[in-house]
Amino acid sequence: MTSSKAPTKVLAAVSAAAVLSLTACSGGTTGYDFTEPVTEPTQSIGFRIPDELLELSEDYAQDRVYESITVTAVESEDPSQCAVEYQFEYVEGGLDRFLAYIEETADRGDSTMEERIANFLTGEPSSTELSEDYTSAMVPVTCAVSPNDTENTVHVVFTQMIEDEPQTFARAEIAVMQGNELFVHEPETNGWQLDSNGNWIPAE
Template sequence: MVEFDFVSPPSEGVSSIEFRVPEEVIEHEDDYREGRYHDVITLSAVESDDPSTCAVKYDFSYVEGGLDRLLQDSETWYEDGSGAPEQARPYMLTEVTHKHVDLSEDYTSAVVPVDCAASPTDANKTALVIFRQFDLRPRFAYAKVSVMKGGELFIQESDIRRWQADSNGNWIRD
């Protein structure tokens, strides 16, 4: 497993990546620190039920109170009545419709089918790792990850809202 710091993606394909918003950023983002759901999200390549596609497994590690916030926020996700909390939760965690997500009953893991990437630089077929915070704001941090049929993961894009790393790896406001 490789840790990703939102600065330097692994130079080679890996089978599992641990994503974590840097503490330096969390320290300066009161709203995010107090309202976030996750501490760590791990993404792993897994065998797909459909041999023509790939699949990824998300493992979610919640901060204290994070799962309760997620469950509460899912109650209001579809305020217009177009869905139910059970439909909102998979989407809140993966941005994939509930019909395509195999979410564990305790919300600690999910398996999602994804189209296999044609090459390590294929940015069109990706899985999304999302760090959200309470009150349904847009993504605070995210990474798009492509998956090769052989089980290798490649980070195609990543961002932390309002933050960027300088050339020395220090986090500064964007």
Template sequence: MTSINPPVRLAAASLAAVFALTACSSSEPSEGTGSADDPVESAGDTESSNVFDFTELTMGPAETIEFRVPDELLEMDQEYSQNRVVDSVTLTATEAEDPSQCAVKYDFDYTDADFARLTEFAENHYETRPPQEAAFNAFTNEAPNDTDMEEDYSSAVVQLKCGLSPADDGDTAEVRFVRTNDKGGTTFFIGAEVSVMSSGELFVHGIEARSWQLDSNGSWVKG
């Protein structure tokens, strides 16, 4: 049986979760990207929707961000490409349980084959623990409860503190892309940290990749 360990901030190690999933949509890439020293541009440049493909370190502000692994990296890493769980994850600010805090909603789009593998494995190996908890933990690196992940795995919600400014990364939500492994669990591939302000503006503050890095020319190379 595969087990889920307690969350570790953007761990670049194998995450033994119970499933396999993948997917989502695309839109035009944002031009509102900051630098590593200047994490975000002014809040007055807010766009309603942006795509973040991990070729920049930061992004924001945006009301909605669609995260996806770029096609170039998919072509270079066939192991991930053939076993990836989601094509994309869309993050949007949503109403928090505590009015003094913030929350973000994740929307997932899975490949049919991986989603079928996920549900089959969960049904066979998780008799006492809701399989949604394992999926929630793998995608967000947060400890779950029974209301965080929808029963059909389509979406999840993470509660967090509101950012005090666009540059505040004191409390962030993680967006994690994983692939399935031979044991029926998942392995971390690439991820990003995102903060949200009470206005609903989202800011990407950094990324972490397990095996790949961008060089100064914008090319993906083995890390």
């Protein structure tokens, strides 16, 4: 899977041992802010960076692209596969920042503009179906064989633009079972970690 440019700092795992199980289906979207595990069953999860971390990381707060990213398990056109729908909520100026980067790097490689945008948003340049305003995307994915399957995943990446280059601030991998069950693996934040009291502190 292709992803945005790797961060300059080592990503710190928020919960290295935990696999956050979002089993079964429900009608609403469950929020996740890289702090507490999601315990309620759901087929849709809305990721966001917590306010406390935004206050501590002023550079990210200023240069970020997204306010939130929602991933929902949906029916695939191919019954042998699974699929997810992304919904992107951009901060003010976030969409313009990343589109400017796409245009400025048009001479890198032989991919099309749509492929570069898809790669930035989902990491899947060839299989992503984008909306015209880039606020949503559909991505097919091989169904996970178990909740612990880390091979067949899609991902969520919260990006900031540093000197007009994308850097990863937080990310998580998501496995999708055929019954529209979501499982989140290895949520990570760049340069920050939670202490035993639930406070954000710099990662060592």
